Structures are given as structure tokens and as C-alpha cells.
Amino acid sequence: MDVRDLGEFGVIDRLRDVLGVSYESRLIVPIGDDAAVWHAGDTYMIATTDTMVAGVHFIPRAVPWGDVGWKSLAANVSDVAAMGGTPSFALVTLCLPPDTPVTAVDGIYQGLRECGREYGAVIAGGDVVSSSVFMITVAMFGEAERNADGSPALLRRDAAKPGDAIAVTGSLGAAAGGLRALQGDAPSGAARDALSRRHSRPRPRIDAGLAAVRAGLTCGMDISDGLVQDLGHICRASGAGAELLADSVPVDSVLTDAYPDDARAMALAGGEDYELILLGDEESLSRVGQALGPPLKIVGRMVEGDPAVRVLDADGAEVQLPRAGWDHLRDGSDA
């Protein structure tokens, strides 16, 4: 058996099995959420890591190196947002083929710097190694706020309950549209630019994560692999089902114009939007929407039963999607 048979999440599950989930009492959120959380003195530390591999996660030379730097940091910022925290510091590891032009390194650093300044994350160190493949790994640290009782104010994947409303921030699908545009199936110039920017310079929702924990919400995650797949993680972690109303999902308007036939499917299953899924009672969700300006959109509800996502049309019939998100080990070979 090789790791292709297990898939990305199978490999992660195996790590959890081998290492044990919580033999250290200071570890509050172990393997299996968007980020780990532990006590350090009077602080709740959030830590996460994310890697981008040339040819798997981005197409070298199809995007400016600055965008590669921005996105590698932004994916990690989004994991901190997904926990309801605030980013602080990051470590950056570059794996570089020896013939990498120095201008590429400078471009990556520039993109890292721009994203770090935008979100308050300081690059504190890292590592540089030689490799036949270009990769960038960011490890990011943040801090969680405290509730009135001193407990950490966190959004977790395992805190959903049947009856909870499911909401999403912003609109979805534009990043998948941007990838499609970059791959050559491009709409007109302005739409292409808008969509590819959403793909290459995503804007994580630190604001929404903070608004959520301040409104008392405790369940949420970011949309990195696609709404349906990511909601599936919440279902499995929480032991409950989800009913998603396909027509309620907010589809990016530029995407709808550019790819009218596929826009809804891309909003349901396309990855890397880095918006947040937030769950809880409608009153708390409405408070979050008010704090953010543009309201959250409620797109479904948690239900008793199978820990899986059912996508329903306006008549309540189940919709089959062409694919539900990404698994990098299974999909990597054809990317």
C-alpha cells in the first residue's frame, strides 16, 4: 500500500493514531483542526503550517513570484482566522533548485512582506534548503482571545450541533474561476484579472473570525479545499450531518458572468476562497454579519444522522457534484 491509496487525510489520521491526540495537558486543540492551540504561560498560542509545491499548488511562471509569496502566507493567515485568532509571527522555509533566479526569491520575499504587513504577521526566521522542486512552507503563529471566564475563544471543527445554522462569509468560487482563467480558459480581460487576483492574492478573513468569537460562536473553519469538502470535515469532527441549500450559496458575481454554466458548482466545490464557514444560532450569526458590514449568508443547517454533507436543490432533492474539493496526494499526480 502506498500513500496514494490512503490520501492526504488518511496520512494525517495515521499520524494522529501513532502520536496520540492529547498526552500533553497543555495542548488544547491537537491534530485535526485548522491549527493547533496550546497554553504558553498566560497566552493561548495558535500554530499552523502550510506548504505550496511548484506544479502542484501553483504553476511556475504562470503567476508572478510575488503572488506565490503572498498566497503562501495568506493560506496560513486563513488557518489562524479559521480558529478565531490574530496572526503574530511566521517562519518561512524555501526549498530551491540551485538554478532558481535570485529575482524569484526577491519576488517571493516581497509578496511575503506585503501579506505580512497587511495582516500583522512578522517573518521571524526560517530555513533555506536545496531541492529539485521549488517549495515554500510557512509555519505561522497567532494568539487566541479569552472569554470572560478565561477560557480560549476559539472556532473549532468539532463544536457543531444539530440545529445549528451554517453560514459563509463573502462570496465563493472566484478563486476556482481564477485558476481556470490562468489555465487558459479565460473570459474577457477585466473578468480574468478580477478572478485571477482572487486566486493569487486571496484575502483571509481575520475580521470575520474575530467577530465570530466575540459574538460567542465556537464552531467554524476556513474554505480552503471547497465548501462541500470542508463542511464534511466539520460533520465528521462534530458527529452530525449537514444539509446545504445549493441555491443559497453566494456565488461571486464576476464568476457567474464569466462561467454561467459552472459558477454554482465552482462555488460549492472550488477551493482556495479562504472565506469562513461559521456555525451557530441565527441570532449570534446575525450579530457577526452586522459587525462585518456585508451580512453573512446562511446556506444550510446541521442535522442529526450521518456525518456527511447533503447538497439540496430548491425542491429538496439531492444534487450530485462533479467533484468535492481537493486531496493533494490523490490529485497531485494530475495537477
Add this chain to the structure above:
Amino acid sequence: MDVRDLGEFGVIDRLRDVLGVSYESRLIVPIGDDAAVWHAGDTYMIATTDTMVAGVHFIPRAVPWGDVGWKSLAANVSDVAAMGGTPSFALVTLCLPPDTPVTAVDGIYQGLRECGREYGAVIAGGDVVSSSVFMITVAMFGEAERNADGSPALLRRDAAKPGDAIAVTGSLGAAAGGLRALQGDAPSGAARDALSRRHSRPRPRIDAGLAAVRAGLTCGMDISDGLVQDLGHICRASGAGAELLADSVPVDSVLTDAYPDDARAMALAGGEDYELILLGDEESLSRVGQALGPPLKIVGRMVEGDPAVRVLDADGAEVQLPRAGWDHLRDGSDA
């Protein structure tokens, strides 16, 4: 110009230039030391990251996968030791070719677990991605103790002064001997096993780092790239020279028996021993030696002048070394 021309340390310097060293006041030790250190609440957090690439940092199938897991964590533990801290949590990123056998992943996890338990580091999370090359990246966190005045008790590279004695823990060169044995130039069975174990299962000196900060020392680092090269980092960071007495350097006794002609050069320039270089007055160093049991060995002294290392023989004449440590970007292609 490509990154081969800059070299590993040139690329890191460039990151420092682009990002600025300390625009965030909570950052106590920025890019350029063994690890970064920052304030988080009432805690001084230490963070470091280190990557091992198949074919560059280890030879796949020449060593058990458990040793790859152990060493990838141990290299990071050693960076925490080099700051005088205590490890706490780690994130692990695996970059896996899809045809990696699952037994390899299990072996790596087992080695990670063994090393983590030995040094009190808990694997709190990570990432798994598809890649054409096997790599493992560990990001590790630790905490620094406080001095009586509340300041962080740290060993830094930039704190050496002319007149300071230079000491090393343990004995050196065995890891380089182990690499040579694994590459086929093997001595007898028992020596081969002892040396390759020092290469594959290094034992970082958390004990020595803690003893050093408790004795009031403020300058030190770990020996990962070789004594001469690593001491050179201290010279440049501190703006002072170093005179190293070649005959004083403690050479591993098994190494001396196995490779009598090369043992001293391997102790001076061979990497991955993960012992510590500690600098300061002889009285404080002697207190560290007493705390550890086997005394530290004083191997030289910091001097005024050029920020570089001069290796001297018993007559005070300068010794030329065949090579001084590793630069992964420059050396990677022939490894």
C-alpha cells in the same frame, strides 16, 4: 544570477534585508540566530524550523525511516537547545511522492514520537502534500527561562566579546564519521554501528543549553554545519575573531580509531554533531561543566580583529582545513 551563486546564507541575508530585522517590538531575536524569540504574554517563545530533503540531507533506503523521523525532530530540538530553551510543541510537514510506501510514513511517525518523548516535544499538527521529492519539515516551539530581572535567559550568536573562552560540549566528528560509514567507507562492525548511530540518532544538548543560561552565559549555538563554520557565524554576528586550538578540540574516540588520519579534520569541520559551542568567562563555563558531569572542553578564545576563525596548531601556526562545513545550496547538487 541564481541562488547557487548566493549560497544558503546569502539567500537568508537577502530575506533579512527585504523584511527588515525588527519592525515589530515583540520580536526579541530576529532572523540570523538558531531560532527566533518573541514575547507572547508573559512567555518568551522560541521558534525554529528545519527541513530534510531525500538525496540532500539523507540517503533514502540507506537509513531506516525511523531515523529520518528522529533526526528531523532532533535537528530542531538542537536549535532550541542552542538558544538555552526547552522544547514544547512541533508541527510536521511531510512532502510525499504518491508512491511512498505507508510503512515509510509509519516509520517516520515512530521516530518522531520517540524523539519527541525523549525531549518533551509534542507533535501538535502539520501538513501533508504531494511532491516529486520526499521532504520533511519540522517547525518547533520552545520556551526560554527568565533571568532574575525578568529578561529572557538566552544564548545568542551576537553576544561574544574578545577575551571570551570558547568551549564545546561532548566530543565531535562522530556524525561525520557515521555519514562516511553509511556511504560505504566503513570501519569494523561495532565502530560502524556506533558512528552511524551518532549520525542517524543525534542527541541534542537541551541539558547543556539550560545549564549555560542558568550559569549566566549569554552566547552560544549548536554545531550543525561544523565547528569552524558555526563558530564563524558567532564571529560575524559578534564582530570579533576566534582562535581555535586544533589540538584542544575533543575528537570522538571511536572516530579516532576508525579514521585515524582524518578524525581531527572531521571534528573541526564535520556537521551534525548537535553539540553546543558555549562562550564566556572560564569560571561560568566551569560551573556549566560541573552541572553536566563531563566537563566542557575549552578549545579557544575570542580575539579582537577580523570576524573570522583562525585554526591554530600547537606552535601557533594557522592550519588550513580541506573544507569548512556545508552550504546546502552550493553543495546540494553533489550530495
